[in-house]
Amino acid sequence: MIHILGVATTEFGELWKKSPRALAKQAAEGALEDAGLKISDIDALFVGNMLAGILGNQANLGSLFAEELGLSVPAIRVEGACASGGLALHSGVNGILSGQYKTVLALGVEKMTDSGQDEVTTGLMAAGSDSERMAGATFPGIYALMAQAYLEEFGISEETLAGVSVKNHYHGSLNDKAQFRRVVTVEDVMSSGRIADPLKLLDCSPISDGASAVVISSENLRKRKPVYVSASEVATDTLALHDRKSFTSLSSVVRASKNAYKKAGISPSDVDVSEIHDCFSIAEAIAVEDLGFSKRGEGAKDIATGKMTLGKGKVITNPSGGLKACGHPVGATGIKQIVEITQQLRGEAGGRQVKRAKIGLTHNVGGSGAVAVIHILKN
Amino acid sequence: MIHILGVATTEFGELWKKSPRALAKQAAEGALEDAGLKISDIDALFVGNMLAGILGNQANLGSLFAEELGLSVPAIRVEGACASGGLALHSGVNGILSGQYKTVLALGVEKMTDSGQDEVTTGLMAAGSDSERMAGATFPGIYALMAQAYLEEFGISEETLAGVSVKNHYHGSLNDKAQFRRVVTVEDVMSSGRIADPLKLLDCSPISDGASAVVISSENLRKRKPVYVSASEVATDTLALHDRKSFTSLSSVVRASKNAYKKAGISPSDVDVSEIHDCFSIAEAIAVEDLGFSKRGEGAKDIATGKMTLGKGKVITNPSGGLKACGHPVGATGIKQIVEITQQLRGEAGGRQVKRAKIGLTHNVGGSGAVAVIHILKN
Numbered sequence: 001m002i003h004i005l006g007v008a009t010t011e012f013g014e015l016w017k018k019s020p021r022a023l024a025k026q027a028a029e030g031a032l033e034d035a036g037l038k039i040s041d042i043d044a045l046f047v048g049n050m051l052a053g054i055l056g057n058q059a060n061l062g063s064l065f066a067e068e069l070g071l072s073v074p075a076i077r078v079e080g081a082c083a084s085g086g087l088a089l090h091s092g093v094n095g096i097l098s099g100q101y102k103t104v105l106a107l108g109v110e111k112m113t114d115s116g117q118d119e120v121t122t123g124l125m126a127a128g129s130d131s132e133r134m135a136g137a138t139f140p141g142i143y144a145l146m147a148q149a150y151l152e153e154f155g156i157s158e159e160t161l162a163g164v165s166v167k168n169h170y171h172g173s174l175n176d177k178a179q180f181r182r183v184v185t186v187e188d189v190m191s192s193g194r195i196a197d198p199l200k201l202l203d204c205s206p207i208s209d210g211a212s213a214v215v216i217s218s219e220n221l222r223k224r225k226p227v228y229v230s231a232s233e234v235a236t237d238t239l240a241l242h243d244r245k246s247f248t249s250l251s252s253v254v255r256a257s258k259n260a261y262k263k264a265g266i267s268p269s270d271v272d273v274s275e276i277h278d279c280f281s282i283a284e285a286i287a288v289e290d291l292g293f294s295k296r297g298e299g300a301k302d303i304a305t306g307k308m309t310l311g312k313g314k315v316i317t318n319p320s321g322g323l324k325a326c327g328h329p330v331g332a333t334g335i336k337q338i339v340e341i342t343q344q345l346r347g348e349a350g351g352r353q354v355k356r357a358k359i360g361l362t363h364n365v366g367g368s369g370a371v372a373v374i375h376i377l378k379n
Numbered sequence: 380m381i382h383i384l385g386v387a388t389t390e391f392g393e394l395w396k397k398s399p400r401a402l403a404k405q406a407a408e409g410a411l412e413d414a415g416l417k418i419s420d421i422d423a424l425f426v427g428n429m430l431a432g433i434l435g436n437q438a439n440l441g442s443l444f445a446e447e448l449g450l451s452v453p454a455i456r457v458e459g460a461c462a463s464g465g466l467a468l469h470s471g472v473n474g475i476l477s478g479q480y481k482t483v484l485a486l487g488v489e490k491m492t493d494s495g496q497d498e499v500t501t502g503l504m505a506a507g508s509d510s511e512r513m514a515g516a517t518f519p520g521i522y523a524l525m526a527q528a529y530l531e532e533f534g535i536s537e538e539t540l541a542g543v544s545v546k547n548h549y550h551g552s553l554n555d556k557a558q559f560r561r562v563v564t565v566e567d568v569m570s571s572g573r574i575a576d577p578l579k580l581l582d583c584s585p586i587s588d589g590a591s592a593v594v595i596s597s598e599n600l601r602k603r604k605p606v607y608v609s610a611s612e613v614a615t616d617t618l619a620l621h622d623r624k625s626f627t628s629l630s631s632v633v634r635a636s637k638n639a640y641k642k643a644g645i646s647p648s649d650v651d652v653s654e655i656h657d658c659f660s661i662a663e664a665i666a667v668e669d670l671g672f673s674k675r676g677e678g679a680k681d682i683a684t685g686k687m688t689l690g691k692g693k694v695i696t697n698p699s700g701g702l703k704a705c706g707h708p709v710g711a712t713g714i715k716q717i718v719e720i721t722q723q724l725r726g727e728a729g730g731r732q733v734k735r736a737k738i739g740l741t742h743n744v745g746g747s748g749a750v751a752v753i754h755i756l757k758n
Contacts, residue, residue, distance in 0.1 A: 044613075053433045053458075057512075059505035060460040063749035066615045067622075072634070074613035075750065076466050077458045079432075081439040087455050091470060098476030100611075126438035133436075232479075234423075234453035236445045243446075255451070370442035371454065 002093050002229035004377065005103075005215045005222040006035025007339040012210035012327030013179040014113045020052060023211035024065045024109045027332075031105065031213035035222055042215070043101035045075040048088030048108040049331035054123040055115045065107060074101070081127030082279065084108065085334025086234075086364030086373030089214060093232040096218050103217040108335035112207045120207055124330070127367040129240035139279065140204055142241055142368045144196035147282035149247035151198060154297035156285075158198050162189035163304025164281035165202050165324050171310060172321025174352035179208055179327030189281075203281040208327035212335035214342070227345045231263035231376040239370045250369035253290040257363070257374045261292075264359075264376040268292030271315050271376075272357040273344045275337035277365040278322040287363055288317060316354045319344060334364035334373060345379035381472050381608035383756065384482075384594045384601040385414025386718040391589035391706030392558040393492045399431060402590035403444045403488045406711075410484065410592035414601055421594070422480035424454040427467030427487040428710035433502040434494045444486060453480070460506030461658065463487065464713025465613075465743030465752030468593060472611040475597050482596040487714035491586045499586055503709070506746040508619035518658065519583055521620055521747045523575035526661035528626035530577060533676035535664075537577050541568035542683025543660035544581050544703050550689060551700025553731035558587055558706030568660075582660040587706035591714035593721070606724045609643035610755040612636070618749045629748035632669040636742070636753045640671075643738075643755040647671030650694050650755075651736040652723045654716035656744040657701040666742055667696060695733045698723060713743035713752060724758035 008030025010023050018026075024047075032039060045066050052058040062075030078088040085108030092104040112120050125133050132142060150156065166186055172178040184202055192201035220226050235256035238244055244251070261267060268291060276291075278284035285300035293315050294302045306312040310319060320326040320340040323333060341360035343349045357379075364373040387409025389402050397405075403426075411418060424445050431437040441454030457467040464487030471483040491499050504512050511521060529535060545565055551557040563581055571580035599605050614635035617623055623630070640646060647670060655670075657663035664679035672694050673681045685691040689698060699705040699719040702712060720739035722728045736758075743752040 050438055051432075053430075053505055054436060054438070057433060057501065057505045059429055059433070059458060060618065060746055060749055062459050062466075063615045063618055063746060067617050067749070072615050072631070074469075075459075075615045076470065076613070078470075079438060079456045079458055080441050080454075087441075090453075091455065091457075091473070094470070094473045094477040094479055097478060098473040100473055100476065122436060126432055126436045234455070236442045236451050236454045238446050239439065239442055252451070367439055367442060370439055370446070 002096055003217050003220045003226040004229060004342050005217050005226060006031040006037065007214050007342045008034055009177055009212035009336050009339045010210050011177045012208045012329060015209040020109050020111045021068045024107055025068055027211035027213035028069055028105060028107055031215045035215040037215060037221060039069055039071060041103050042071060042073060042105045044073050044095055044104045045071055046088040046092045046104060046106045047077045048085035048334060049077060049110060050079055050081055050084045051110060051112060051123050051330065054126055055119060080371045081366035082330040083334055083364045083366030083371045083373050084331040089335060089338060089375065090232045090234055090373055092216055093229055096216060102219065106214045106335060108332035109211040110329035110331040111209050112329060113209050131240055140196040140199055143280040143282055144199045145241060146247050147198050150282055150285065153248055156300050159186050159190060160300050160304045161281050161285060162186045164278060164284045165189050167303055167309050168278060168318050168322040168324040171319050171352055172325025175321050175326055178321040178325050179206055180325045199280055205279045205323035205328040208329040210327060210329035210332045212332045212339050214335055214338050227342045227377050227379045229375060230378045231260035233260040233263065233374045236371045237369055239367055241368055248286060250286065250290055250372060252369050252372035253287060256372045257291050260374040260376050266359060270359050271361045272359050273316045273319060273341060273354040274361040275320060275340050276317050276322060276363045278318060278324050279328060284317065291363060310352060319349065319352045319354055337362035337364060338375060341377050345377055381475055382596050382599045382605040383608060383721050384596050384605060385410040385416065386593050386721045387413055388556055388591035388715050388718045389589050390556045391587045391708060394588040399488050399490045400447045403486055404447055406590035406592035407448055407484060407486055410594045414594040416594060416600060418448055418450060420482050421450060421452060421484045423452050423474055423483050424450055425467040425471040425483060425485045426456045427464035427713060428456060428489060429458055429460055429463045430489060430491065430502050430709065433505055434498060459750045460745035461709040462713055462743045462745030462750045462752050463710040468714060468717060468754065469611045469613055469752055471595055472608055475595060481598065485593045485714055487711035488590040489708035489710040490588050491708060492588050511619055519575040519578055522659040522661055523578045524620060525626050526577050529661055529664065532627055535679050538565050538569060539679050539683045540660050540664060541565045543657060543663045544568050546682055546688050547657060547697050547701040547703040550698050550731055551704025554700050554705055557700040557704050558585055559704045578659055584658045584702035584707040587708040589706060589708035589711045591711045591718050593714055593717050606721045606756050606758045608754060609757045610639035612639040612753045615750050616748055618746055620747055627665060628669055629665065629751060631748050631751035632666060635751045636670050639753040639755050645738060649738050650740045651738050652695045652698060652720060652733040653740040653742065654699060654719050655696050655701060655742045657697060657703050658707060663696065670742060689731060698728065698731045698733055716741035716743060717754060720756050724756055
């Protein structure tokens, strides 16, 4: 049994005054304080990070952050592009279930805004396939292809798709850690600059800095009722979109979530709250279908009509504001999702609290779906 | 119980005609063939790699190599500088012990010789501390400081230290996968170009390409007697040398090996054969002391007098030729060590076979000792 004992996240945004070390320390100390534990209670550290080597020529982040925290325990960096955070937690869960460690700190850290935009765009394409990279594709371009296919296949308007960002900005406006805390309208999305047709600026998640941390343990060292990790599942697919059978479904997500539902003994309709990897609006529309929250072709419509909005819907997606509004420091995202769902299941989410939330799910994706990590949490 | 079912390594060297994908595939298919398994028997893939992002802007190597091998199972890249390979196996072991996976492929891959030497040197310093990097230190420089301290503290001559490379080149001359297959003399080492005083060119391991793979499982799917992983232990230390109590002992190695001996229920004197992380000659001299094979200050002398040489010694170190002669494609090294020890314990090491080898140990280090991974294997 994996108990989540403590969680914390830094604010996400352009944090020019904070180094990766400082962000990591802030998140880790926050999670330890939340857990009521000391650093000496930690038996192993798993760090999720994608870009420190590429943008900052810094590798060996396990040892780096262990040193910063005063740890000399096993410390391992885990990388799977934008799913690095989810994979770090997955590795921590395996480490505990294996009996090697009792209490583990999973830390996601990314620092992106100090680098030039071209450098970051090129760096992010490190998660793409050779053919996509050599053709000059970027992730907005790749997700735009998915959006074009989706809008055409299901007869969906760009205005309907814009509903994803409208919802997530509304949720983000309630989150004091979010990079963007203002509401936007469908008109705002439609009139924002066109990035890669049909995606506009407000369909895209931002470049962000931030760190998030989770303390998990085989024992309930925390006096309060803990939240449990009921499933931690990973699946992979081809790197390139053009090698897949469908542009409007990610098989990695379908397989990882099926396995997760089975392990947790639940069905999609049991999920009360979910953090979704909405790197682009289209990603959330497809995800809610792949996860079984919506019927095929109805994800964008369900979101646009409020079925996943706080105070209205049955399953609330991205109460944190998601990648779109809360921000997307890529290695931190998968851990921040766990922080948000834990706070929701504890009833500590303040103005963005999902009522009677008992079961939560996180959906963390690397590349355009080359790897998917699904966690199911219960209280 | 972790069974090693199959092992394989590519040749190490300047492999300009082979891409990382091709190297990974060759090693993985070799390990599967050795195990008598099909790719569909693999439940998860762990990839050890340090530099693909920094030198080639390629991240997400778990998914990349999964795609190349036709896998869609969980695939995770693990990084801890030059200990990335050992950490990948450690993660695979944890994955099996956790019950999440039954059969795992651990793959170490590195491609270094296609890049410029300055680029590689800078890339490798990604494993160093900020202060060392900003002072312009390189790993030869950092290990030279350790060598200066060691030679002075224990009154050892450079000629005695040269014995490490002489032994490892002799062993490498018997290994058809080794990058260097020629014997060298103490005079050769002494007259080779001075790199960072007191280290000469022949005290240093080379830049290399290569890939190595291991298939491990909770079950003995192999008909032959398997080799077992009896311990898989990791420990960390500060990144920077100047933050440590000693320049002539690595506390990460001392702690990880103590834990490993305890888990495996053995003492250092029980080890018959060992692969050591001899990135520089001094590293092996210190390692054999930290591992308990030699008394403090006697490691270099024990090696120089043949106590760890094939056909002469009681515990044989680096029968493969080690990093010095077999080569050091950094992410592959930790897995290649497992390949070598497995072949030794099976009695399949040909001309470099250690007689009656029953217990083997691998010692894989990242940075100048910021992370250490120790595996103990038994047959």
